[in-house]
Amino acid sequence: MELKLRCIDCGRETGPVVTYRCECGGLLEVSLDLKELKEVVSRELFDTRLNMGKFPYQSGVWRFRELVHPLLNDFEIVSRPEGNTNLYHHKALANFTGIEKILLKHEGENPTGSFKDRGMTVGISEANRLGMRVVGCASTGNTSASLASYAGLSNMKSIVFIPEGKIAFGKLSQALAYGARVLQINGNFDDAMSLVQEASERLGIYLLNSINPFRIQGQKTIIFELIQQLNWKPPDWIVVPAGNLGNTSAFGKAIYELKKLRLIEKTPRIAAIQAEGANPFYRLWKNKLKELKPLKKPETIATAIRIGNPVSWKRALRAIELTDGVVEQVTDQEIMDAKAIVDSSGIGCEPASAASVAGARKLLENGIIEKDDVVVCIITGHILKDPDSTINYHLSRLDNVKPRFANMPVKIEPNINLVKRYL
Numbered sequence: 001m002e003l004k005l006r007c008i009d010c011g012r013e014t015g016p017v018v019t020y021r022c023e024c025g026g027l028l029e030v031s032l033d034l035k036e037l038k039e040v041v042s043r044e045l046f047d048t049r050l051n052m053g054k055f056p057y058q059s060g061v062w063r064f065r066e067l068v069h070p071l072l073n074d075f076e077i078v079s080r081p082e083g084n085t086n087l088y089h090h091k092a093l094a095n096f097t098g099i100e101k102i103l104l105k106h107e108g109e110n111p112t113g114s115f116k117d118r119g120m121t122v123g124i125s126e127a128n129r130l131g132m133r134v135v136g137c138a139s140t141g142n143t144s145a146s147l148a149s150y151a152g153l154s155n156m157k158s159i160v161f162i163p164e165g166k167i168a169f170g171k172l173s174q175a176l177a178y179g180a181r182v183l184q185i186n187g188n189f190d191d192a193m194s195l196v197q198e199a200s201e202r203l204g205i206y207l208l209n210s211i212n213p214f215r216i217q218g219q220k221t222i223i224f225e226l227i228q229q230l231n232w233k234p235p236d237w238i239v240v241p242a243g244n245l246g247n248t249s250a251f252g253k254a255i256y257e258l259k260k261l262r263l264i265e266k267t268p269r270i271a272a273i274q275a276e277g278a279n280p281f282y283r284l285w286k287n288k289l290k291e292l293k294p295l296k297k298p299e300t301i302a303t304a305i306r307i308g309n310p311v312s313w314k315r316a317l318r319a320i321e322l323t324d325g326v327v328e329q330v331t332d333q334e335i336m337d338a339k340a341i342v343d344s345s346g347i348g349c350e351p352a353s354a355a356s357v358a359g360a361r362k363l364l365e366n367g368i369i370e371k372d373d374v375v376v377c378i379i380t381g382h383i384l385k386d387p388d389s390t391i392n393y394h395l396s397r398l399d400n401v402k403p404r405f406a407n408m409p410v411k412i413e414p415n416i417n418l419v420k421r422y423l
């Protein structure tokens with residue numbers, strides 16, 4: 001089976017070698033021979049692998065291996081395993097958004113607590129195939145946690161570049177604990193991203209940000225798995241928080257391939273949701289700009305998506321156009337309100353993830369999503385990633401957010417009559 005890397009700008013193709021950009025500067029994507037694959041893959045093939053204990057098919061990424069990385073041998077694959085994340089529905093979510101058939105796909109159920117593991121298992125496995133010893137990334141937290149874990153599993157050295165003081169504690173603690181060399185950059189995520197790209201070129205670090213096309217290959221499986229869970233009937237909408245735009249890009253590629261392979265008939269529409277203070281992609285789409293204008297000082301409580309210069313904007317724009325999708329923005333207040341509802345439904349998520357639910361609500365209000373549509377919101381990260389934001393919301397300690405759904409703890413003396421009062 002063939003696998004090539006193709007430039008998304010000029011279309012030039014190369015074999016799978018260590019490179020992230022084309023000579024023309026464009027990003028690369030993995031190009032599969034879909035004609036050949038059409039003879040090999042089917043809904044039945046993927047369905048028979050469900051509940052299989054056999055390595056690597058028990059992973060919700062490698063179950064789709066032909067569409068992810070058909071060149072890898074079993075012994076090269078590093079898997080924890082990933083995916084098999086659940087779809088949730090709750091009446092409170094329907095009431096809050098106005099969307100009767102709203103479902104949340106909880107990617108926080110991945111091994112390190114975010115969707116990043118789906119891309120990382122593929123990126124690290126490719127690093128393994130190439131014989132790489134040192135891997136690195138810039139991160140707002142989750143990518144670094146995931147990278148550190150997978151590097152630990154495969155005895156590689158990892159080095160992560162994070163914006164100092166701007167990543168949630170859960171994520172920082174993971175990167176340290178899993179043994180990555182953590183470089184705290186005096187700057188924001190975009191500064192860390194430029195530095196790690198330079199470091200990969202000059203110091204031979206294998207780069208595992210979503211600029212790496214193999215990361216995108218893994219993240220496509222969020223879509224494959226969710227459509228399989230819906231018996232291969234795509235929803236009307238897939239709503240996703242958008243930061244560096246790796247996921248938005250991966251979703252577009254996944255939908256394109258599923259259509260070409262005739263595994264789905266209908267095209268689900270993608271809605272990418274940005275935080276209002278970190279919204280360069282929203283501005284690009286809304287104002288029909290030709291080029292993305294980076295934001296110098298992105299600001300939002302959702303630190304995971306506090307990004308002003310997303311690397312994958314071209315691929316992501318193509319995904320929005322391909323699926324007749326939309327881009328929306330939400331405020332920190334809307335994000336934290338949505339988070340409180342997701343949390344009190346017993347599902348729970350980190351702030352950036354709740355942008356999808358806040359966005360779905362807004363798109364219904366604006367008449368873009370209809371109340372009978374089937375809408376799947378992607379919950380990208382686990383509730384424990386950022387406990388500070390949760391506590392500060394409920395204790396009313398956030399500067400620009402009113403805790404509309406606060407659940408304040410109560411201090412009492414050890415007296416049964418006082419307990420009765422709070423029942």
Ligand code: F0G
Nearest residue numbers: 139140142143243244245246247380381
């Ligand atoms: N949600 C969470 C929880 C994230 O960690 C990220 C990105 C996103 C959404 C946005 O996804 O970048 O594909 O548009 N986190 C990256 C990181 C940037 O470094 O962990 P995207």
